[in-house]
Amino acid sequence: MDDLIVIGAGQSGLATAALAPHHGFPRTLVLEAADRAGGAWPHYYDSLTLFSPARYSALPGMPFPGEPDRYPGRDEVVAYLRDCARRLPVEVRTSTTVTSATRHDGAWAVRAADGSRFTARALVAATGDFGTPHTPELPGRAEYGGRLLHAAGYRAPAPFAGQRIVVVGGGNSAVQIAAELGAVAEVTLATRRPLRWLPQRPLGRDLHWWLKHTGGDIAPLGRWLHRLPASVLDDGHWRAALAGHGVDRREMFTRLAPDGVVWADGTKEAVDTVVLATGYRPAFPYLDGSGALDTEGRPRHRGGVATTVPGLGFVGLEFQRGFSSKTLRGVGRDARHVLTRLRRQPS
Known part of the structure; x- marks a missing residue:
């Protein structure tokens, strides 16, 4: 039995896996549905660039290469994430689509579409929402x-x-x-x-510098910001x-x-x-029936830690703990928070 299973090898899952051995989960397994790590990034439009500079777009312990004040493009991010996956001190198992995850006798039982089964004392759902694009109701x-x-x-x-x-x-x-x-x-x-319009570089510094050094994107302010228009x-x-x-x-x-x-x-x-360009909605079909989701399929959580089922966390939710929760810069902070609290929970 593993200490931790992380579902998803995108930025959120990789950040969680990078931190897990240092937060009480030495035996960590990452399960990824695609044949390579990278999450949604390989599927975004060709010209997409990050909204944050490279220096603020790194996963824990793995600096983003190249000139730190540039805004990396999609393919650079994909290459970076795949390099991070190769360097992780944990196993990343690709081409493994999780179909169900349920809690039994103090552990999580995870099943995959190919019939594989896995168990762990804790589970982190980090599958993102790219697979469930939001299409508003449009008359006609x-x-x-x-x-x-x-x-x-x-x-x-x-x-x-x-x-x-x-x-x-x-x-x-x-x-x-x-x-x-x-x-x-x-x-x-x-x-x-x-x-x-928000200025990218107020007073000569990138907005992400100001957010980092002022704490402006940390809850509770971050939870308030999501109420504002795009x-x-x-x-x-x-x-x-x-x-x-x-x-x-x-x-x-x-x-x-x-x-x-x-x-x-x-x-x-x-x-x-x-x-x-109307965004996405989180979906965790593999957690159906686990008690971790509300009637609309949204996770019941506080800061990414499930409130109705023990041993379960989420990383990568929009405004999970603040303004940057769904970004390369923010997922590491949220993963650290979730892992710390999962470690403290009784088995």
């Missing part, structure tokens, strides 16, 4: 004849050249996707409220890109029509593609 969706695509399925602008496109969303991903599509297509960014972190580049490519912002359309959208003023417009 069933009759819309164009392409409706979530950002999870978007990769590059070339296939959309010459189209009329509406991107829905007011966060960084929506702005980045709209800006690069604007170079090859006619694009509108549709949001329910005006864009909120914001766009920008040093001026993305705002200029939207303007330069003629991307306009409009109030969210009221409904989809067979050939396009109906805007708030009643105007109908033909639209080839609607891209939904």
Whole structure:
């Protein structure tokens, strides 16, 4: 029997695994559904860049290589995470999809789709939410004849050249996707409220420097921040890109029509593609029936530690303990918190 099983080898799972042997879990096993570590990162759109500099984007004990003040791209992050996985002092078992995890006689029994079974005294769910993109209810969706695509399925602008496109969303991903599509297509960014721009480098220092040195992203402030509307972190580049490519912002359309959208003023417009940059929702189907989830499938937890089932933690939840909980910079802090409290729980 292992001391700890970590489900997921993305940034959250790898951060947890890196810290586990130093927090009372020397025998730790990481289970990953994909054939390689990296979590959702290999599946993000090609041009994605981190919103935080490399110096603030490292997992515990594993600095991000290269110039520390640059903003690494997707492929750099994938390479970094896979290198971290190779350097971990624990076993990472890939191509292992967990189908169930239940608590029996003081231990967790974990089953995989290939029939494998594993046991451990503690379990950390770190599978993220990329696999469950959120698609809001859109009136007229069933009759819309164009392409409706979530950002999870978007990769590059070339296939959309010459189209009329509406991107829905007011966060960084929506702005980045709209800006690069604007170079090859006619694009509108549709949001329910005006864009909120946050300076990337207030007073000459990256925002993440200020958050780290002031403690500004630590609970309880971090839990309050999630109530605010989505914001766009920008040093001026993305705002200029939207303007330069003629991307306009409009109030969210009221409904989809067979050939396009109906805007708030009643105007109908033909639209080839609607891209939904509307985020994701956590899902832990392998914990169904464990008592760890509420009626809507959300984890019952406090700071990432399950409140209804012993020996269970979560890492990588949005605003789990603060503003940076779902980021490369924040997962290590949250993993340390969860592991410390799991270690103190009686067997």
